[in-house]
Amino acid sequence: MAASVRLLLRRAIRLSHGNTNVTAAETAGRSGRRLAPSTCRCFGDAAGDRSTHFGFETVPEAEKAKKVYKVFENVAHHYDTMNDAMSLGIHRLWKDALLHAMHPQPGAQLLDVAGGTGDIAFRFLEYVRSQRERQRRRAVRAVQTPSWRDISSSYSSEEDGEEAGPRESGAVVCDINKEMLKVGKRRADSAGVTAGLSWVAGDAEELPFDDDQFDIYTVAFGIRNVTHIDQALKEALRVLKPGGRFMCLEFSKVTNPVLARLYDAYSFNVIPALGEVIAADWKSYQYLVESIRKFPDQEEFKFMIEDAGFFCVKYYNLTGGVVALHSGFKL
Ligand SMILES: C[S@@+](CC[C@H](N)C(=O)[O-])C[C@H]1O[C@@H](n2cnc3c(N)ncnc32)[C@H](O)[C@@H]1O
Numbered sequence: 158m159a160a161s162v163r164l165l166l167r168r169a170i171r172l173s174h175g176n177t178n179v180t181a182a183e184t185a186g187r188s189g190r191r192l193a194p195s196t197c198r199c200f201g202d203a204a205g206d207r208s209t210h211f212g213f214e215t216v217p218e219a220e221k222a223k224k225v226y227k228v229f230e231n232v233a234h235h236y237d238t239m240n241d242a243m244s245l246g247i248h249r250l251w252k253d254a255l256l257h258a259m260h261p262q263p264g265a266q267l268l269d270v271a272g273g274t275g276d277i278a279f280r281f282l283e284y285v286r287s288q289r290e291r292q293r294r295r296a297v298r299a300v301q302t303p304s305w306r307d308i309s310s311s312y313s314s315e316e317d318g319e320e321a322g323p324r325e326s327g328a329v330v331c332d333i334n335k336e337m338l339k340v341g342k343r344r345a346d347s348a349g350v351t352a353g354l355s356w357v358a359g360d361a362e363e364l365p366f367d368d369d370q371f372d373i374y375t376v377a378f379g380i381r382n383v384t385h386i387d388q389a390l391k392e393a394l395r396v397l398k399p400g401g402r403f404m405c406l407e408f409s410k411v412t413n414p415v416l417a418r419l420y421d422a423y424s425f426n427v428i429p430a431l432g433e434v435i436a437a438d439w440k441s442y443q444y445l446v447e448s449i450r451k452f453p454d455q456e457e458f459k460f461m462i463e464d465a466g467f468f469c470v471k472y473y474n475l476t477g478g479v480v481a482l483h484s485g486f487k488l
Contacts (some may be wrong), residue, residue: 192457209384216363221384222360224344226334228441229273229382233336235436236274237344242431243442248276251480252377255406256280258473258482259373263289265326266398270361270389271379272330275341275354281375282353285326325352329371331359332379361389377406381452390465397487403467409474409481410454416477424449455481 207218216224232239240248252455255277261267263285269277286299332338338356345354359365361376361383374393393403411417432442453461455472458481462470467485474481 177458210451212444225382229334230336231441233340243428245270248333251475254362256284261285265372267328267373269287270376272332273337275330277375278328279331281328327353329355332359364392368395370396371401375404381448401487403485405483408449409478412478441456
């Protein structure tokens with residue numbers, strides 16, 4: 158009931174402004190909500206004058222994607238080492254938490270956007286492999302000591318022709334940056350992970366996939382780099398199957414003020430310095446830290462996901478809000 162009233166209100170706002178393509182920031186602004194810095198667009202007189210942020214810098218919108226591309230091209234070869242160094246290895250726990258919340262089953266098809274060097278896809282394939290193994294062991298046990306339920310379900314699955322089992326799971330890593338993909342592919346080859354994995358160069362704002370293709374869409378530490386987050390969210394909705402799930406890991410707002418001050422001191426002083434020592438690149442890592450501060454907080458990002466058309470949107474804070482895991486469904 159509340160959802161349908163909200164939908165009607167949203168439609169009425171759109172009609173009253175004669176615009177069917179209202180961005181999250183615009184809707185938020187009209188309804189008096191705080192505008193998230195990264196969704197604010199400054200409009201100049203001419204259409205080409207739009208500006209946005211690149212870290213703490215203000216740049217023309219058309220420039221941001223090129224600058225972001227350069228950052229990840231520069232960091233690609235040190236990306237995994239730097240991730241461990243900057244987060245003291247904790248990024249692995251955040252990614253594990255994503256998989257744990259996702260709990261994918263054999264047969265699931267994943268699209269990992271801004272997937273970089275493949276961390277999420279590798280975890281996904283490993284997770285479904287262990288699920289499949291667990292199910293296989295359970296089936297063997299059931300054959301050795303069948304209960305009446307096992308016997309009856311084996312008859313019904315034979316009748317339904319279910320013997321073949323679910324189809325293979327697949328993971329597609331999609332990233333705009335060819336260097337990041339190259340490093341990822343090399344990692345996959347040396348770890349012998351190739352089955353069910355593909356690498357696609359593509360922009361989150363204009364995904365090179367048909368509608369209704371994937372069961373799960375993930376984006377980990379990538380969406381804050383995208384110029385038009387609202388457009389990327391719409392694309393996520395488009396490529397998911399009905400019932401599919403959107404999941405995003407992103408740096409967010411630390412809720413505890415003491416932890417927030419420590420975290421600020423660490424990120425502004427230590428991270429660019431680590432970047433300089435490990436990758437001889439202070440500026441790229443300064444951008445990464447600044448871009449975190451420009452990203453909407455947990456609640457604002459939740460509104461944006463809802464505005465894109467997702468349902469049951471929730472988020473969970475990890476490490477006191479250093480990172481938030483947002484989740485929503487396409488219905
Ligand atoms: C911080 S990395 C995250 C990589 C990986 N998801 C992880 O968690 O380790 C951000 C990634 O976003 C990618 N990216 C930035 N803008 C993008 C866009 N518009 N479309 C697709 N990928 C993008 C970058 O190339 C980079 O690989």
